[in-house]
Amino acid sequence: MPPPGGTPPPHPPPDGGWGWVVVGAAFISIGFSYAFPKAVTVFFKEIQLLFNTTYSEIAWISSTMLAVMYAGGPISSVLVNKYGSRPVVMVGGLLCCLGMVSASYSTNVVELYFTMGLICGLGLAFNLQPALTIIGKYFYKKRPVANGLAMAGSPVFLSTLAPFNQYLFNTYGWKGSFMILGGLLLNCCVAGSLMRPVEPKASTESKNKVGVRETDCSMKKRQKKLSVWEEINKYLDFSLFKHRGFLIYLSGNVIMFLGFFAPVIFLAPYAKDKGIDEYSAAFLLSVMAFVDMFARPTVGLIANSKLIRPRIQYFFSFAVMFTGICHLLCALAEDYTSLVVYAVFFGLGFGSVSSVLFETLMDLVGAQRFSSAVGLVTVVECCPVLLGPPLAGKLVDETGQYKYMYLACGAIVVLASVWLLIGNAANYRLLAREKKKSIHTKESQETEPLKTSQSPSVNIKSGKNEEWKGAEVNSSERETNI
């Protein structure tokens, strides 16, 4: 599939230099996006008392925030496709601040749903997707490491925000805390300002001078062919739904997320149910977050190695399977020590999955289409992420035991991993076959006289993997052909 028409050809990613600053900025954005909805639960007890509601009504604020963050993916993808990452992240920061400051003035729960849930959630969506997209633009060779480092923001921010929120609550009450948190979220604007757009304008101008004549004709030709469907695809690439790898990834992830978050949420109640005191139960979560923090960059490094990188989809499937087996074994846990061991292994599994979660998507669809892909993935994943915990809660209520919930979650996650494994194995094989076919067709085409000049992105008809691999193949082909 050709890249969306009208965009200039992709430039080789810098893979370093300012890219590491961008990773730091993405660290901040991703950290706020994932950690913030979980960290605000500290304030819920007092808000529930003041607004005289049940706890579940208040807990929906967190769920709404998460839902809007995921559902707002396509909107932010469209904006990133049009304007680039930087303005979107800055607008996201401003929205979050606005949402939190207006939340501090709210007088009932519905207002909180609107301000915190909707506005702040949208702002966080405008932070998450662009941060992930810009990593793909800045890195190729070291992309798994960059992804791992950026995703490590989530546990770091969670373990920092939770006690910090408690301190704010003790010093300023919930109203003052919301105002101050709004100010803190403005720092996303700082992160956004660091996200410089990748194309340095001087080089594009010089290149354009040279190739302007050739590309003009081809661009004119392309513009004639644009239809309504392609116009829409310019903003949000719906053609991804025909992409085989994307569909495998999407379906596998939807199944996985059903059983992914519930074990985290129910870890503390499970421990308390076994007779462990409150502080030790909370400590389990800290252990998990701590292991997660270090697992993510480490796994990113491992995924970057020569051995793993070409088979990163298998690595992802194995990481998911590892997590699923952890859940299954947790059902056997009886005392505190075994629960701590489970927390450690779960932290490892959770970290490794999160670290390569978006890396694998980038690997499948390529950096150009990643921003649309991530938007579409998050909006579809919205459902299992939201449905998972309440369903698990219902299971616990029905059976009266947490054990069955862990078994169910483990089974679902293992199923997802098996599906991903099979699907990706098939995908790799088909890709290899298509590559061979394209080499044969290229060789047969070489005999005919070349018509137009070579535009850097040669259209491989069956090539679904629009990676720099494609360009490398081209260059190697050209070399061999010559």
Added chain:
Amino acid sequence: MRALQGLRGPRAPSLPLLLLCFLAALRRSLEHGLSTAAPFKSLPVQEEMMTKYSNLSLESHNISVTAAPFTSLPVQEEMMTKSSNLSLESHSISMTAAPFTSLPVQEEMMTKSSNLSLESHSISMTAMPIKENNKGNQICVDRGIMLQRNVTLVEHSNMPVEKNITLERPSNVELICQFTPSGDLNSVNVTWKKGDKLLEGNYLVNATGGILYTQHRVAVINSKQMGSYSCFFGEKKQQRGTFNLKVPEINGQNKPLITYLGDSVVLMCKCQDCLPLNWTWYGGNGSVQVPIGVPVNDKYVISGKHANETRLKITQLSEDDQGTYLCHAIFELGESEGHVKLVVLSYLVPLKVFCAIAAEVVLLVAAILLFEMYTQKKKKPSDDGKEFEQGEQLKLDDSNGIENSGPRHRKNESVGQ
């Protein structure tokens, strides 16, 4: 006559015990039967009064008691036994498995003032807890489970042994102390005290297998029976075990609540598994406790979803509303309170922090963007220069063949600089 097994010494005569319970059971019949019984009024529970009225003589009695986990007798009971000299001429009382309940105050008054002569009768009491008489004439009050609390003391240990017992409603409490003396069992002196006051009589002492057990039963009816009861072993080196009878504690909020001017806030007090009779709130600035909600107004609203909690909602907060608020829970056996501290701040406090953070963000963003523009400007002139040179090179290359080398070299030099 079969003495109580294991009874030691005359310290806890079983006579008054049995007599009381017997009298308790018989009260009704006595009321109907004896016309000579003096009208029962509430008498002050004091020993002296007792001695004034009673002139009963104890002569012979036949009492057999089997398996009787006695409950604690009220304090007043001992007063009666001290001074009464009942005459029980011939009667047989058999009590089988009767966990007795506490005797009400009124009962002893009856025994105090009546001039009973019990001549021949046989009474058998096999009943288990006797139910409360709904007519208000309380005989043996059974209010729920009889509580039993144990304390184990080891000789020569200096650690104070204490147990807290939480009571909400009138009930019977049996306090048992176990003591393992190193020396002779019989030489150990056992005493019970409530607070600092020595309790006499009516506690059982039992010695089996080298361990000394002592029991003391308290019928807790109102707040006067609450307090701390201690058992003492030994004369010189006294080992002590303490039971603290208390009403349930109320949990307020440990950390101060932060609120702002013009806001509303809800203060909550809660206790675990308790049902107070009533809740009241007091606000205090300093030492003066002012009850809240007495003149009912919009500012204060007291509510509570469940019986074990109370909520006070205060609207339109002002600086005067700062301070500690007390929530009183009234139980049958006493009162308990929790406190909640309220702090009222002005909106400027967090606003200042917010403005500081916003200023920092603006500064950083401006600095980053300026730095970026600066580095790009640096690149641009050099880039333009390079392009200019390239263009010139092309021109010169084009005109390579036409001009001779001399002027070209000069031109090159001038261009190169």
